[in-house]
Amino acid sequence: MSRSAHPAGPRHADVLPEGHYTAPPADLNVLDPKVWAGSVTRDEDGAVRVGGVDVREVAREHGTPAYVMDEDDFRARARAWREAFGEGADVFYAGKAFLSKAVVRWLHEEGLNLDVCSAGELATALAAGMPAERIAFHGNNKSLGEIERAVTAGVGRIVLDSFQEIVRVAHVAQAHGVRQKVLVRVTVGVEAHTHEFIATAHEDQKFGLPLAGGQAAEGVRRALGLDGLELVGIHSHIGSQIFDMAGFEVAARRVVGLLAEIRDEHGVELPEIDLGGGLGIAYTSEDDPQGPHEIAKALGEIVARECEGAGLAAPRISVEPGRAIVGPTAFTLYEVGTLKPLDGLRTYVSVDGGMSDNIRTALYDAEYSVSLVSRASDAEPMLARVVGKHCESGDILVRDAFLPADLAPGDLIAVPATGAYCRSMASNYNHVLRPPVLAVRNGETRVIVRRETEEDLLRLDVG
Ligand SMILES: Cc1ncc(COP(=O)(O)O)c(C=O)c1O
Numbered sequence: 001m002s003r004s005a006h007p008a009g010p011r012h013a014d015v016l017p018e019g020h021y022t023a024p025p026a027d028l029n030v031l032d033p034k035v036w037a038g039s040v041t042r043d044e045d046g047a048v049r050v051g052g053v054d055v056r057e058v059a060r061e062h063g064t065p066a067y068v069m070d071e072d073d074f075r076a077r078a079r080a081w082r083e084a085f086g087e088g089a090d091v092f093y094a095g096k097a098f099l100s101k102a103v104v105r106w107l108h109e110e111g112l113n114l115d116v117c118s119a120g121e122l123a124t125a126l127a128a129g130m131p132a133e134r135i136a137f138h139g140n141n142k143s144l145g146e147i148e149r150a151v152t153a154g155v156g157r158i159v160l161d162s163f164q165e166i167v168r169v170a171h172v173a174q175a176h177g178v179r180q181k182v183l184v185r186v187t188v189g190v191e192a193h194t195h196e197f198i199a200t201a202h203e204d205q206k207f208g209l210p211l212a213g214g215q216a217a218e219g220v221r222r223a224l225g226l227d228g229l230e231l232v233g234i235h236s237h238i239g240s241q242i243f244d245m246a247g248f249e250v251a252a253r254r255v256v257g258l259l260a261e262i263r264d265e266h267g268v269e270l271p272e273i274d275l276g277g278g279l280g281i282a283y284t285s286e287d288d289p290q291g292p293h294e295i296a297k298a299l300g301e302i303v304a305r306e307c308e309g310a311g312l313a314a315p316r317i318s319v320e321p322g323r324a325i326v327g328p329t330a331f332t333l334y335e336v337g338t339l340k341p342l343d344g345l346r347t348y349v350s351v352d353g354g355m356s357d358n359i360r361t362a363l364y365d366a367e368y369s370v371s372l373v374s375r376a377s378d379a380e381p382m383l384a385r386v387v388g389k390h391c392e393s394g395d396i397l398v399r400d401a402f403l404p405a406d407l408a409p410g411d412l413i414a415v416p417a418t419g420a421y422c423r424s425m426a427s428n429y430n431h432v433l434r435p436p437v438l439a440v441r442n443g444e445t446r447v448i449v450r451r452e453t454e455e456d457l458l459r460l461d462v463g
């Protein structure tokens, strides 16, 4: 492919438009380890390699767009969470972030449990051999069919989210002659500092039973009174992509406060608390996330202190990280198609995917990084907006980023930190086919979710 230099639009700080960016990095060829998966390196010839595999080879063999996942990095992050929380706690990976049979097997092998929130996620978990007792079933509106499925499969716990569900789960369990282990999900009234759509512990939203006003305590009272249920704990999840520990700490304190109230009112000490997921990751070099050890230490200390103050035995803690495990382990590989330099603004770089493989920028105004990965370049930085191929002007993948000014059609670029909530939220908008997920390890590429085909699309269309 010929590589002509494009008129690159604005390049210098004095002419840059308003935007979500800081100054261009000193060297665009450097891949910031904060946002790139564990084993990513740039070869002598300028191409990027991950898991020992050259991205150009990935594109040649499997096409683009493609999610490229570093299996060793996934396993290392899963292990780090398990080790950080230790034997006295349980880590449930949140399958909503990304779930496939291979990922379930990796989690099983690394000793993690799994949180699912639909019959589909449950089916995937069971199909891949996750023992049912290591699965937690979530959701604010589980259907009767889903409850039946979870109870009969023998899931380890169901997290109850409403008064109706407390009764429904109890009836289903009794009908099957079992006592189902359950937790009651409560909203602790914390305003998590994240996008409104992914904050889940303030009062005016759909999840859980609020502590304020006594609904949570009433839920506990009802759950304790029903034969089909064995209430083992309280659950709280304050939101997602959170950097500030303060919210988790307030949540832990309030959940322990409820345990003390339950002990005082009912004479029972519930043995578990689940403090959910929500730890943020680095999408850009400006993000500074905490690691599993920091959160394990903070939560462990606060729960121990509050329990001691309330005269409670310390409960077993569980957590449900999704994004923090899988998010950083994958990038999305795209081929550059058209380029449109707009004077005084930026250059629009269109790629062969878009909002159907990553809706997060359109939905949450999420920020991402991007780099040229098929070669190095010494060209000066060009302010770019990376957009997809869909019929929407909001079809933006990376709102503002610097790419080399000699970027040309046929180049491969990659958006890092797309392991979480990208493939799992992907759509077929415009009948675009969903990309594959490729696991790389020790110089080999393995398809773990294959690319969709036109036959897949047409198979569902039976009219
Ligand atoms: C109940 C529950 N647990 C865990 C998670 C995982 O969150 P994250 O991927 O931010 O760790 C979510 C999603 O926000 C959730 O709703």
Ligand SMILES: N[C@@H](CCCC[NH3+])C(=O)O
Pocket (backbone or CB within 6 Å): 096, 198, 240, 241, 360, 364, 420, 421
């Ligand atoms: N899907 C969201 C997070 C919500 C998690 C589910 N409770 C995201 O991409 O950030």
